[in-house]
Amino acid sequence: MSRPLLKSALILTLLLIAGCIPNRGGSPQETPPPRLDADAAAVDVIESEPVWTAQQVVASARTVAASIYVVQPGDTLRGIGNRTGAGSEIIARANGLTPPYMVRAGQKLSIPAGRYHQVAEGETGIAIAAAYGVQWSRMVEINGLDEPFVLRRGQRLLLPDDAPRRPPTMEQRAAAFRINIDDVLTGGQPAAAENAPVATASRKPRPLPSNVPIATPDRFAGHFAWPLRGAILSRFGPGESGARNNGIDIAAPDGSAIRATADGVVAYAGDKVAVFGGLVLIAHGGGWVSAYGHASRVDVVRGQKISRGQIIGLSGDTGYASQPKLHFELRKDRVPVNPLGQLPAAP
Structure with missing residues (x-):
């Protein structure tokens, strides 16, 4: 295979792994479970149906201007994030709010400006970063993410200021797509649904769905x-x-x-x-x-x-x-x- 063809094949492989482009059957599928030895047949794992399927990430970030929001009766921090388009976690950090993030009517909150990506169910942090041509480690730092690094559907992630305004080309995505072990630990789990099914115990070893911490x-x-x-x-x-x-x-x-x-x-x-x-x-x-x-x-x-x-x-x-x-x-x-x-x- 010539060098240009080899390079193109590598780029396509990397982006497919990230969940940024669909395969022939639609969204890229999770790698089938590895073969298990007989002596591993009696282990306790957690399982839930159905097994996760990776979702393609669409770069559709919304630009939010800096503003002051006056809390209304009945408001919640997450609801304020939905109204303004900013991430509720970012709003909390900007205003020094701590768990359980209670707000009161009449309170004035600073809404940080920026571009926010709204997480869809099944999206991984790695794939989101690759869709915008940025390093996932930067998004972890900017958004103050910590253990267990599980995103939730509807969460709004702040993008770096220098993230490309236009959807990056395949080559630009591949150039920004450098996965290491830390990226897998912090950004490899797909976003969980807010009403995810309760996990049940099983004696049969199967992959734990990726949206379960x-x-x-x-x-x-x-x-x-x-x-x-x-x-x-x-x-x-x-x-x-x-x-x-x-x-x-x-x-x-x-x-x-x-x-x-x-x-x-x-x-x-x-x-x-x-x-x-x-x-x-x-x-x-x-x-x-x-x-x-x-x-x-x-x-x-x-x-x-x-x-x-x-x-x-x-x-x-x-x-x-x-x-x-x-x-x-x-x-x-x-x-x-x-x-x-x-x-x-x-x-």
Whole structure:
């Protein structure tokens, strides 16, 4: 394949993953559940019907001028946001309001100017950012988003001031579409309906619908085990080329078993982060998350409870790997931590 054709194919693939363009069947479909091993057949997960389908994002932000709103009897903060077109969360921040965000008749509220995107059910933060040609991490910061990073239908997100006024071209979207692990953690869950169905317990492992927040243990001791054994190919921090490694790379023959470093719940299992190919993220509680990249096979699904030492997949050279290996990261409150300082000494 020629370089121009290869580049075009890559752009189309990235935007399809983001949910920014439809596939032949309409909106892009979530990756089918990975194959499960027999020993994973009796785990407790949460399920809800139907399984989520990604929604195409239309760049239809509304421009709102700065103004002063006088609260009327019966007004709520969310209702004021609907009336003015501004995000209720942004209004609260601008006026120093705190939960439960009570307002009183006659109160004067400053309405911040800006362009606001109204979130539709099923839209992900990553796809919204890509539709406007901006980085999702900037929108997280501007909108003050925090755990568990689940958007809601009808929520209005403030766009950066320098976001393109016209819908960006496919090439511009692809240039702005650089997904990393933090983006998946903060912007990979589709917006939930305000009246989402109540989840029910099941013994059959199935993907947890993406609009259901992951529940992690309240306490975690912080003790980790090696995900597999092998020579360290690349260490944490800046490398010889100056590029930073947020984890370590461990040499492993293709098809080696990858084991969970600690008890937890699968927060992500898939291949949306192109650089890492097959990727699993496990939330352990206490702000700790472990990441396992370049897997040739993923044997777990989102929402599945995992035990320390349990096989979660097989190593490989997927993504941008130049040889079979495992990319392994540990993050505390989303900040990368050197795994070698948390793992037992090598035998």
